[in-house]
Structures are given as structure tokens and as C-alpha cells.
Amino acid sequence: MSGAPATPQVVHDVTIRLAGDSGDGMQLTGDRFTALAALAGNDLATLPDFPAEIRAPAGTLPGVSAFQVRIADREVTTPGDDATVMVAMNPAALRSELSRVAKGGTIILNSDGFDERSQAKAGYETDPRTSGELDAYEVVEVPMTRLTKEAVAGTGVSGRHAGRSKNFFALGILSWMYSRDPESVGGWIDGKFSKDDAVRQANRKALAAGHAFGETAELGANQVVVPAATRAPGTYRSVDGNTALAWGLIAAGVCAELPLFLGSYPITPASAILHELARHPDAGVRTFQAEDEIAAITAAIGASFGGHLAITTTSGPGLSLKAEALGLAISLELPLVVVNIQRGGPATGLPTKTEASDLLQAMYGRHGESPVPVIAASRPGECFDAAIEAARVALKYRTPVILLSDGYLANSAEPWRIPDAADLPDISVAKTTEPNHVRPDGTADFWPYERDPETLARPWAVPGTPGLEHRIGGIEKADGTGNISYDADNHQRMTDLRAAKVAGIAKDIPPVEIGGDVDADTLIVGWGSTWGAIEHSMARLTNAGHQVAHVHLRHLNPFPPNLGEVLARYDHVVVPELNSGQLCRLLRAEFLVDAHSISKVAGQPFSAAELTARISEVLR
């Protein structure tokens, strides 16, 4: 067979999965394919799915690294369920990921990776290509390693290194299959590998060879085009959650007119925020890689005392370590944003897999009565806005705020309309520069715990301000003066004041908006990264004739002011979560509502099909 159809077939929505060894560069290939689709105007969502080990033994099942991307000409909210096309670089990738491919889907195999030894490593006793187990799929075998080696001959890259560019060969095939000009990837290669010209050339040649292979080999019938999605006017870019969150923090510093200080300790999947912030000293960002999680948060508290917008970023185990210092920040009543990119737990758990099981830790994971506002991001681009909101609340109310994201949001990318920097809100707060009290002898005095009657926030007077020298600490403070106080009534009063301050934030956040069928009997209440899967399921449920409404919470403490009233309107309240029912528990406790939990703790997000089925069960 030869000769491509004159015009590729138009498809509206495809899901592509790339799988290989963790050393095969599948994440990079996926990122570049995503960039191609984004530049072509597709809507998209991605799901990187990689092991915790940097390089598990080559060719084994634990070493498989996968990347899924869904591209469409309409709005997509999830990275898709089953893939329509999968690229598998070796038998382990095939075996590990086959269940993620839709029956009838296309599997592109690197046939050079299917020697007997590799098959045995993956646990295949017979060759899967001939055993019949792939009969339900269209299998395309491509000798990618050999063709890559041939393509890169003459670049100076030789021997076992010559086959390394095979991920770009695979990307070349995909770019042809989806009718994308790979030249922008070529430009990216030039920049990325500018320091090693041989590798740069090899990658470019492999990319071109893959594209040419698609055109000349028997892939003709597979060429499709996904038209651009319709979007609101604006300038767009592709962004993942961690990058958007880092930019949101930078934006918060700009909007607060404060330098940003990040104290952080490396931890998966939060480190990318540290990396991104470290690149931007020119935007007023100072990063400090601390000796441990505790030092990271206490250094941030020190910077906050010094008048900076202070941030610490971590994942679940780090949040546990920061708990005591977080209590100190609550007691000192200093602004601080604590970012927790949740992952599977407890203990080390599943560092590279997603989970949303730190909600109750965020709410209650400290000793003493220690209320803290909790905010959660729900999609990659929205991490930007959630970060600004977390900083706004922290600064205005002089309180630490926990901002929750998760491993899925962190690594998942989507097109994002770049906001106009001039339109972002002013979140600056005035620092105190004058004494606020008079001593009996008539001299001026400063009381660090004299509160604003409206917000109950205390003054923020920073070192360097003459006349306002004061001492604060973790021992209970006398209301007003801030001096050490062991008085029983004072402790009750200060406990009540700290609680009232946080509860009062409810007046300052928007009421929840109800999506879907407002008049339905059933309300789905979600938070965090389940937004996409819930929205996707809502569409399917509506098509199946169900009426459901959806509320998605950004503010988890305090809850939006109208939430209780909204919950009371519905006969059934269903709460899907990537934990064992933590929000469900909070809603039941707070509002005495018979909420029903849909729980998943498997290190993976809900797929739309799975969530639709589970909600349908409840509706039945």
C-alpha cells in the first residue's frame, strides 16, 4: 500500500498514549506533541504517568513511563479515558499499558524493541504480536531503532547512542499522522540541544525521518486532522499546573507590591515550583532551598516577619513535617502561603501518583485549636488564580493559608489564555508605620495584637520601622499587647478570635455557583482536580437523561457563605473525591447533610467513564 489520501480524515476528539522505558524520553515526546497540538489551536489535556524511580531496570514493567494527551476541536476537561492510538516502545510498555487502549484502537510498536529477551523481561512467554492477544487492535510495527540509526548516520552520534533519538522518530510519525508540521519541534530541538551539535542534528534527523516514514510507509490510511477548537479571543499558551501555580505566586508578589520569598525543600511532585521560581529573580523572587521541610517553612516565616510575601511549597510528607511551624505562623498571625502538591500517602506512599488525601491534614493536622484557610485549585491554568487568591487571603488576614493542588494538576497541561497583567487585582496591604497606643505616661506605644475590627487582622509592622519594636512568639499572647499571657480567660478569648478571623473570611469570598441542571434532584460537590472528570461525566449523564447539578469548591475553609443553603436544596448530595471521603465527612459534620461519598485512592484520577458509572449507580 502506498499513497496518502488527498485530504486527511477529520476527527474531533482523539486520545493518544505514549509508553516506553523511563529512559526513552516519552515525557519529552508527549510534551512536544502537546505543544504541536496547542499551536494548532486544539483544546487538550494531558496526563503524564511515570514511575518514582529515575531509571528502573530497563525493559521492566516498573520502568514504564507513559504520557497521555487528548486533543479535540471542542472543550475537553479530562485527558481522555481509553487511548485511540498508543505508541509502545518495548514489550513492557505494551503489557503495562494495553488496558488503556480502546478496542479497535491503533498500536504503533517499535518492533526493534521486541526481541525475546525484552519479551521475557516484560513477562511475555509468547510473542504478543503473534499470539492473538492484539487481534482487537490495529497493530503497526515500525523498526524505529533501526530506522533512527540509519537516519542519524553521519551526525557523529554513533554506537548505542545512535538509537537514542528514536523518541523523536516516534514524534515524527505522530506529527505526520495528525497532519502537523514538525518544524516548530525542530526549532525547539535547536534551542534545547544547542550545546551538543551532534545530538541536535541526530534528533532533528530522526524527527524528519519519522515524518517521512509516515508519509511513505503504510500509515496512509491513518492520517487524520483534528481541527482547531473555537475559543475566546486572546493570546494562549500551554501550561501545566505547577508552572501556572509558580506564575500565580509571582503574580501575587507583583499584585501585592512585595518581593516574594520561597523557602522550599525538594519533594516530588512539588519541586518544579521551586525550579520555576528560582528562574525569576528579576520578577522580585528570592528562593531558598532549605536543609529540610521545617527549615523551609520557618525561613519563610522569618521572611514574612521581615515584610516579604512568603511561600513554602511541599507535598504531603512535607506538610506533616511543617505542622508545628504552621502552628507558629497561626499564632504569630503572619501572612504565609503553604502550597501542598498532594500525592499518594501515607509515608512515602506513591510519590509520582496523584491523590487528594491531605484535605483533613490541611484542616486539622496540627496540635491545638489552629484554624487555617484552605484553598484548592481545580485545573492546571486555574492554579494561577488560586495562588493569587491564597496570597490575597494570607496578606489581608495575616494568616497562613494552605493551597492544595495535586500530582495530576501539577503535571497535566492545558491551553491557557494568558491574563492581562494590568487586569490582575491589587492585593497590596498597608504595613503599620505608626504607634497605635498611648501609655499612661503619655508616650507612644505599639500593640502588635491590636486587631482591625473588620478583618480581625493584626498590624504588620516590620523590622526597620522605628518606634514599633516588638516581640512576638509561640507562647499565648495577651489580647492587644501581645505580651506573654498564661491567663485562662485570655487564652479562651485568643482562641475564639483566631477562629473568628478565619471564619470571617467567608464574607470575603464569592458564593458557590451551581453548574449543570440547577433544578435537578442531585448535586455533585467536588473540589480540586476532579473538576474535569466531573464535568465530563455531567455531559455523559445528561446525554443519558439524568438531571444533575455540580458545585465545585475552591474555598474549603471557610466554606463559601451560601454552601449550606445550596446543599439543602437537593435531595441527594454526591461527593466524588480521590480520598476515602474527606470532604464528604466535612460536609456531613458542618451541614448535617446525608452526603454520599464516591471514593478512589488508586494513584490515578477518575476517568470520565468510571465516574459516570459510579454516579449512575447512586442515581439508581
Add this chain to the structure above:
Amino acid sequence: MSDTTATLPEARVEIPTTTRADWQTDQEVRWCPGCGDYSILAAVQLAMPDMGVRREDTVVVSGIGCAARFPYYMDTYGVHSIHGRAPALATGLALARPDLSVWVVGGDGDLLSIGGNHLLHALRRNVNLTILLFNNRIYGLTKGQYSPTSEVGKSTKSTPFGSEDAPLHPLAVALGAGATFVARTHDMDRTGMQDIFKRAHAHQGAAFVEVLQNCNVFNDGAFADITARSEREEMIIPLTHGQPVRFGADGHAGVQVDLDGARVVEVADAGEEALYVHDERRESPTAALALALMAPEPHEPTPMGVFRDVSRPVHHGTSVDGPGTRDDLAAMLGSGATWTVE
């Protein structure tokens, strides 16, 4: 690493004259009567007027313990934080605000046990901090358990049959971490303390001072064999830069340093030319370490003074001019691959 020492505005260059009283707060000092901390506090407050720093530019940071109550008694800015974390909190503050004079005050349990990690890293980074460690070789605030500097065999409430643990030597720990200023003084020497504190404060980078301090309730006489007025002449070895190390009546004793460490010798036997000539600025910390490891038990002649004072780039962290602007932000958000929908 870059030097971002802030230049002070013109009007603030001149430091107003202060007295000890200006550095005292109205808070009742609540250490046990007779505690060595009183004299250390007095020495700091007496020395502050000579340090060329304003009260509002001074911040005292502490963790938890008896010593950690220190900030409440200094009329400066202050943070009484959580157990062990003062060096970390102070690091964040010093990096964010290089214009400030930041002090860390803590005890041996606070800075060498629960906070040992933070102390090591503040020292090895050479953050611009003045760190005072009050070493009384006991946990006082929790009422008398053995500490990381307690002697082997020490009988305390938590070691009724005697402690088995080998103690840490605070100065050796500091030298091992690469500290650029290392000194020792004691709570019975008000003048000596002031001199050392002034030098520590003037040092650029992390300055570490061990203050031998008596806990008259839980470890009374901790250093009495050295610091009692009647003992000092024969038990304190004063360190003077550029001078042979000699002590005792008429300088009869001295210190020799070689590959086996430092040891006390009779000058008459060893000869004056065999004595170690103290050099604070020696790049290698070997001799300072040998001196620091002298007197493992508090009943032996103990070196006192500045062990090491060398210059190394101060860790100021990322150089940042101030808040970013909306233009900076717009440029950052628009960088890289973008596309426009009309």
C-alpha cells in the same frame, strides 16, 4: 552568591547614641534567681550601644528553652519561635532583609539537639547572623534532663544511673560546619563577654559564640571549676591573636599543638618556642579545632576567646532589587510558544 548589602538611606546613616536602658524592655525578667542568663543579658545590653546599630534594625530570634526567652527582654524586634528552629527562621529573615542585624540566641538542647541541623546549615552557608549558644550542659526549662553537651556518666532525672552518651563540643561542631567566626566566653566575665559579642556582631557572616553558663537549679556549678574567681588564673587559657598561648600564675603553663591535638605543657619544660602562637585568621581550622577539643570535662584548663575569625563570602541568597512589576510579569507570561485567537 552576590553581595546585596543594602545601602542605608542618607538620614539613617548616623546611629543615635543609646544606653543600656534603651535596650531593656518593660517585661519582668523571669529566669530563676541566680541564673547565669542574667549576666549574659546584661552584657549584651551593655555592649549594644557600642555596636553601631539601631534598635529598630536589630532582631533577636530564639527557639525554646530558658535562653530562648531572651528576645522578650531586648527592646528590639524579636521572635520567640519553636524548639530548635531559630537559625532557620533567622536565615529566612536575614536573606530577605540583608539590612538588618539578626541575632540567634539558644541553649545547648535547642541549638545542638533538636535544632542541630539548622545550626550546621546556617554556619556552613555563612548567613549573616550572630549566634549565641548558652551552654549549661542541661535541660533547664523541662526541669533537669541531660543535654547533648552533658558529660558521660551525668546523673539526671532522665539518666538516674548516669548518661552513656558522648557529649558534643559546640565549638568543634561549629568548626566542622565551616563557621567563619568561632569564640567562647563565660557568664562570670561581663567585660570579656562584651568584647566577644562586639567582635561577633562586627563579623561579616555567621558568628558563633559559646557562652559557658551556670544553671544554678539543675546543674549548679557546671563550670565552677573553671570560672570561679579563685580558679580562673589556672583554669582559663586566654587566646590572643598573634601571641603564644600561655596561662597560669606568671604564665607558667602554655599550650602546644601538633598532630595529636592541643595539650597543656609547663613552659619551663617545653620552652617558649614550643608554644602554639595563636592565629585567628589561619585558613585551616585544624589548630582551632585542637583548641576546641581541649577540656572535654569542665574541670580542666579551658581556652577562652576568639578561636577563629576568617573571611568568606557572606550568603545573601538571590539578589533581588524589590518587587516585580506588572511589565515583568507580562513579559514572563508571554515568553515562549504562544498563539493568538482573533
